Amino acid sequence: MGKKHHRPESHRPGNSLQQAIALHQAGRLPEAEAIYRALPGQDANLLQLLGVLLFQTGRQAEGTSTLEKALAIDPNHVDALANLAVVHHENGRFSEALVFIERALVRDPVRPDLLDKRGFILQDLGRHEEAVASFQFAIDAAPGYADAWFHLGNSLMELKDGEEAERAFRRVIQLRPQDHEALNNLGSVLFLQLRAKEALAAINRSIEIQPTAESYLNQAAALSSLGDREGSLRAAKLAVQLEPKKASNHVRLGELQNAYKHTTLAIESYRKAVQLDPLNVEARVKLGATLNQDGRFEESQQQFASIEFPSDAARLVSSILVPIIPRSSEEIDANRTRVLTSLEAFADEDVRIDNPNRDVALTNFFWSYHSESELPLQRAVVRAYRKASTDLFWQSPHLEEKRKGKLRVGVVSGFLNQHTIGKLFIRLVVGLPDEDIEIVNFDCASKVDEWTQQLNGKVDRSYKLVTELNVSRRFIAEQKLDAIFYPEIGMSSFVYYLAFSRLAPLQFMTWGHPCSTALPNMDCFLSSHDLEREGSESDYSERLVKFDSLMTDFQRPDPKPVTRADLGLPEDKHIYACPQSLFKLHPDFDRVLAEILRRDGQGLVVLLTGNEKHWDDLVRQRFEQVMPDVADRIVILRRLSTVEYIGLCGIADA
Incomplete structure (x- = not known):
């Protein structure tokens, strides 16, 4: 969400400074500075203008000192107060900034730019209701003040008032048709109103005027919502190209890659984010969760352990994760105990996760394949969410x-x-x-x-x-x-x-x-x-x-012949097909497969490749440990089309 950044401003104090002011406004700063310094130094207007110039030329400490000298001469100098408010604001001292801008407003309570500055500061203090009131006062005083309309739209977005935010950004665009930030933010508002096509049009126009990483990420979100995966990824990559050193851009790209099952690429994006910002907890959490998705549980847990100051969300994600392809029943039991213990301890603490859909973004999917009831674990995680994220239990x-x-x-x-x-x-x-x-x-x-x-x-x-x-x-x-x-x-x-x-x-x-x-x-x-x-x-x-039935209503497929040769399977073997996802193969079931193959010397067990290539390797490693004498008679086929899948079931002996 873009913002208009205020810089210290100057206002004409009187005829004695007109030459210096004219040079200042023309951008001839060294000449203006020379005249300012040559004039008598006990004039608050002069010192205020010099302070602004010093900021414009990167001398913040001297600029601050000069503005303070102006206030020492005239404690009620409105412009000096306002510009010191900007200085404190830009340095993250929001409460101090508010004090100075309100002192300025005491002297000039209806000046639009001061009211706008006050609202801008209140935004960063998280006081958006008050910010809205301040921006509206500024607009009442100057209905064509585009910056105030823009900032008003931003606060209304934070307050989830989409209709009024849309109105504010459309007003900015009326006043400044080439305002790419307003167009981009209008796109964000429309997107959150489930108007993805309109949102995309506004964002595209913003990009035509001035491409930014933020606008490309918004474009990626809109395209993703409309089902254009390739376009979405392309937009996110353009965001990374524009700002390659910003870790969050790599995180956003990784999220899309992960959503589209490009796990290896997502891991690369998250690793890049961590490389750019080693203290970025979000990037490390995403990396840890995606490593686990790839079947690298130990590496995933190491990633979480490396977080110096883990957020509550990071702790919860680490607690929930379990190996996708477990080595043994004992490993399953150990991890279920760990999960339950961790979740119970988490729920007993003072924890908070404001946006679990963003910060956790995880289900408990793999708990269901442990051959034991998942209900105790599910109850534990719901209790954890009830403690950390009470808003999840919202009622219509x-x-x-x-x-x-x-x-x-x-x-x-x-x-x-x-x-x-x-x-x-x-x-x-x-x-x-x-x-x-x-x-x-x-x-x-x-x-x-x-x-x-x-x-x-x-x-x-x-x-x-x-x-x-x-x-x-x-x-x-x-x-x-x-x-x-x-x-x-x-x-x-x-x-x-x-x-x-x-x-x-x-x-x-x-x-x-x-x-x-x-x-x-x-x-x-x-x-x-x-x-x-x-x-x-x-x-x-x-x-x-x-x-009494499964409630399913299938359309009978049009059968097409599939041969063993089509699937690369031998004609002289007994095919035992188990066409299920690899994570559903409980380690105890390995003994069943081993016994089948030991009893039937012509037997061949046929499985299907996992969602991630590494899953195949983990399953093969488990088979080599459990049944080294027959593991070479287990085949993992590539992913099959629906026709091939039905064909496999038809040509299998069992």
Whole structure:
């Protein structure tokens, strides 16, 4: 969010200084300085002007001393007071700056630039309501004062008043059509109002006038929301090119790379950020979490241990992470104990995480594959969030409102596209709308594809959410839903954090990710008798509803022949296919695979490559340890198309 920076200003004091002032205003500073110094030095106006010039030529200490001399002569000199306020402000002494600017305003209470300066200082003190009032007074005094409109828009953005912020920035653009910062900030406001196309147009215009790293990052966010992954990455890289030494630019690029499954590139970006700013906790947290995503758990933990002053968010992330490809059951048990102990200790401390979606950005996805109930761990992490991030448990103000008409059901997902979740549940969702039910889709995905478009065309309404928790949950609440359906919770951190809130009277989920959440605002878990064991209700915090079927509605695929040769598999072996994600292979299952291969000398176990190449290496290392005599008869295939996947299942012997 751009700001207009005030520099010390001068005002004409009288005819005796007119020549020096004219030279000063013309930029002929050495000549102006010579005249100032030649004039009698006991004049407050003269000293104030000289102080400004000294600042303009980089001599801050002498400039400050000169302004203070002016005040010693005339304690009520408005310009000297105002310029000293600017000096303190630019040096981070915000409270001192406020004292000086308010002293100036006592002498001249309706001067627009002083009111604007006061608001600008209040912004940096976090007192945005007061800042808004100060900017509005400045605008009342000078309706065409563009800087005041600009700063007003910034404070309104901080106060989440998007409509008024939009109005303020549009007024700046009327007054200064080439103001690239106002256009960029207008784009930010429109983006947060879920108007991504309009936002992109404003940001693009800003870049045409003056490209900046900030505007390119905003462009990247808008393009990402619109499903243009290549364009989004290109924009983020341009931000890095413009300001290569700014660590946060590399972090933002890494976030996009990570979201798009370019894990190796994301790690490189985060490492660069840490190299540029070794004390940057955010960069180290992102690096640690992404190293773990790549299967490098020990290196990840070392990264967290290297943080000299860890934030509460850093401590929580480190506590949650577990090995994605565990070496053994013993390692699983040890890490579950560590997680539970760490979370319990965390929740007993005075902790605070203002924006977990930004600072933690993590789910507990891999806890579900430990062959033990994840509910104790889920309860522990929810307790930790309740202590550190109470705002997560926000409730819609519309819950008690009675509405006539169809039953309105919202669907919230990050994966209703060409993804397993889309395959499982898109046809279920599009089959729901009828004369009694209205379906509203809230798309949280980072990818927009043909399946997304087909879904949007068949539901009653569809909205693309932005990953700003406050904005999106308020938008969902404003739709006044009767119920919300989450096809999966725990795969997208943004969807996970949304599910903490009470956004509808009834909120329910299903087995897209087969895991209880322990969330107090999640009412029901829809499952099937075929998926549950006797007494499994105890594994859920939600009310477990067991259907007779899986609730899926598949379209029969058009079968196409796939041969073993197509997949690089031998004709003379018995194929035992286990076409599941590698992280789902529990270490205890290794013994089953080993026994199959030992009993069948012609057997060949076929697995599928993991999301990260390093996962394959970790699984192979585990197999070499557990079954060195038969590990060479386990094949890990490349990623398969849907046709090839179905073909593999067809040509397998078991």
